[in-house]
Amino acid sequence: MSYESQMLEQFEMPTQKAVEQALLRALLKHGGVIKEFGSGQEIVDEIASEFGLNERQRSAFLETIYRKENRIKKALLWHRLLFRAADALARNNLVTRPTQTLQLTKKHEWLLTEKGFDNALKLCKIPSAIKEFLPVKSFEVQKIVKKLTESRRTEDYDPFDKNKKIVITTRESALRTRGFRQAIIEAYSHRCAVCGLKINSPDSLSWEVEAAHIVSHRYKGRDDIFNGIALCRFHHWAFDVGWFTIMDNFTIQASAQIRHVPAGFGKIEEYDFLLALTNKNHEMRFPDRSEIRPHQNAIRWHRQNIFHQ
Ligand SMILES: [Zn+2]
Numbered sequence: 001m002s003y004e005s006q007m008l009e010q011f012e013m014p015t016q017k018a019v020e021q022a023l024l025r026a027l028l029k030h031g032g033v034i035k036e037f038g039s040g041q042e043i044v045d046e047i048a049s050e051f052g053l054n055e056r057q058r059s060a061f062l063e064t065i066y067r068k069e070n071r072i073k074k075a076l077l078w079h080r081l082l083f084r085a086a087d088a089l090a091r092n093n094l095v096t097r098p099t100q101t102l103q104l105t106k107k108h109e110w111l112l113t114e115k116g117f118d119n120a121l122k123l124c125k126i127p128s129a130i131k132e133f134l135p136v137k138s139f140e141v142q143k144i145v146k147k148l149t150e151s152r153r154t155e156d157y158d159p160f161d162k163n164k165k166i167v168i169t170t171r172e173s174a175l176r177t178r179g180f181r182q183a184i185i186e187a188y189s190h191r192c193a194v195c196g197l198k199i200n201s202p203d204s205l206s207w208e209v210e211a212a213h214i215v216s217h218r219y220k221g222r223d224d225i226f227n228g229i230a231l232c233r234f235h236h237w238a239f240d241v242g243w244f245t246i247m248d249n250f251t252i253q254a255s256a257q258i259r260h261v262p263a264g265f266g267k268i269e270e271y272d273f274l275l276a277l278t279n280k281n282h283e284m285r286f287p288d289r290s291e292i293r294p295h296q297n298a299i300r301w302h303r304q305n306i307f308h309q
Helices: 003-010 016-029 042-050 077-091 098-105 114-123 128-133 139-149 171-187 233-240 256-260 296-305
Strands: 033-035 061-066 071-076 109-112 210-213 228-231 244-246 252-254
Touching: 003 061, 003 077, 016 033, 016 042, 016 077, 016 109, 016 114, 042 077, 061 077, 071 077, 077 109, 098 109, 098 139, 109 114, 109 139, 114 128, 114 139, 128 171, 139 171, 171 210, 171 228, 210 233, 228 233, 233 244, 244 296
Parallel strands: none
Antiparallel strands: 033 109, 061 071, 210 228, 244 252
16 A cells, blocks of 8 residues: 555545545536645635544645655645546546646636536536536636637628527537637626626626627627627617617617607616616726727627617
């Protein structure tokens, strides 16, 4: 029996398999990513508490003798066990290693893969049907997000995807939908571009804001950063039915029809939802990086085809 195995037995540490499962559950809870295991890191203590580890177990050291340098290197047994478990998950393609994630997201983190995401959902007994709405990152979706946020902006951008299938059937189109959603709501810092509303569910698992298509999905609008905008549910609806549109200088233009709305319509207590759209000083919240703002060709189409003058 190796020295490490002896220590694990002596300190009655949890099995590696159990730690692997705890890591998958923790990844799901923490949005799909976990930093490398180090002291003072929240997740390290969180999982230790889940197993009810005592102080002795948490602070046990493994001592490795470096013969060449004639010195002893110490590593926490618990951190070592977490690393072994994460490493096994990476070998089974359930997570990507920090070195691999770094190339994609510039962050040194363990990141769920789609396979790991599915396994974690099963472990937590969460139906896979709501996968699309969970703010959990995966390697495959992050690849799409990276592609979307780094794609080149061209003058003659075509917001239509002629080959688009309206009904999502393939795994590829489901991934693309999640990539679009994530790229948009991250670019807008989880806020509605019109009113700035930013709120998540009480369990922190989902955001209220939605990724709206400018040329809508129904008209085969592209799932990319130039054809998207983050809107709360109210403003998403109002945009889709043409109560307001966006001008080339990124200001808001409200429909003149607002004048004909019966008294009492569109009000939430004192807040007049429709009248607020007509405020000329209203500033919309677009991403700072102008290259990832909506494309003129998409907003022009909305102005001409959806907006009610
Ligand atoms: Zn809003």
